[in-house]
Amino acid sequence: DGGITQSPKYLFRKEGQNVTLSCEQNLNHDAMYWYRQDPGQGLRLIYYSQIVNDFQKGDIAEGYSVSREKKESFPLTVTSAQKNPTAFYLCASSAQGTGNYGYTFGSGTRLTVV
Amino acid sequence: GENVEQHPSTLSVQEGDSAVIKCTYSDSASNYFPWYKQELGKGPQLIIDIRSNVGEKKDQRIAVTLNKTAKHFSLHITETQPEDSAVYFCAVIKAAGNKLTFGGGTRVLVKP
Numbered sequence: 001d002g003g004i005t006q007s008p009k010y011l012f013r014k015e016g017q018n019v020t021l022s023c024e025q026n027l028n029h030d031a032m033y034w035y036r037q038d039p040g041q042g043l044r045l046i047y048y049s050q051i052v053n054d055f056q057k058g059d060i061a062e063g064y065s066v067s068r069e070k071k072e073s074f075p076l077t078v079t080s081a082q083k084n085p086t087a088f089y090l091c092a093s094s095a096q097g098t099g100n101y102g103y104t105f106g107s108g109t110r111l112t113v114v
Numbered sequence: 115g116e117n118v119e120q121h122p123s124t125l126s127v128q129e130g131d132s133a134v135i136k137c138t139y140s141d142s143a144s145n146y147f148p149w150y151k152q153e154l155g156k157g158p159q160l161i162i163d164i165r166s167n168v169g170e171k172k173d174q175r176i177a178v179t180l181n182k183t184a185k186h187f188s189l190h191i192t193e194t195q196p197e198d199s200a201v202y203f204c205a206v207i208k209a210a211g212n213k214l215t216f217g218g219g220t221r222v223l224v225k226p
Binding site: 006033040041042043045048090092101102103104105106107108110 | 146148150155156157158159160163203207213214216217218219221
């Protein structure tokens, strides 16, 4: 089955540590996205990539970094510069140029600072 | 940029009643309007979508209506069931750019 996989499901970070969240898709989608969701809140865009080796900042990119070396993979690093990283992180992907604009979301990673 | 407002933020209905969620958007060039359902601890799932050349679309108990002149679209859930309890998000997109703008979400609670 095609889909988008996020790992781990739960992640704990100590103060001052960098952590990397994994996102892999086998849908052959060109575009991938990272969102942050705080309790009871909507989705805020962190970074997105429309093609391999290219990515753009979203609305809340400070304290985060990404890479897009492969079409299938779009890992997100939460750096120590992100002062309030505890949140639910969602990865999504979409096809480009086909008229199909819908996003497919992963099941999320819940990050907690300890 | 695009602005999407979603109302209400919470909605409580009795099982069997209907639920309606409304979204308004600002960019008249927007032409694709999906709705997502997010259950607790999971990622959002697409439940229905509509394009700008269509005024209404139905899929069993759910329907979406679009008024392009007024720049608003609505999700209608009929004969609600407890499993409809979730957070629902609307979104909009223009043909170019392919980046969805989401509404703030509606928490729906269906009481048995």
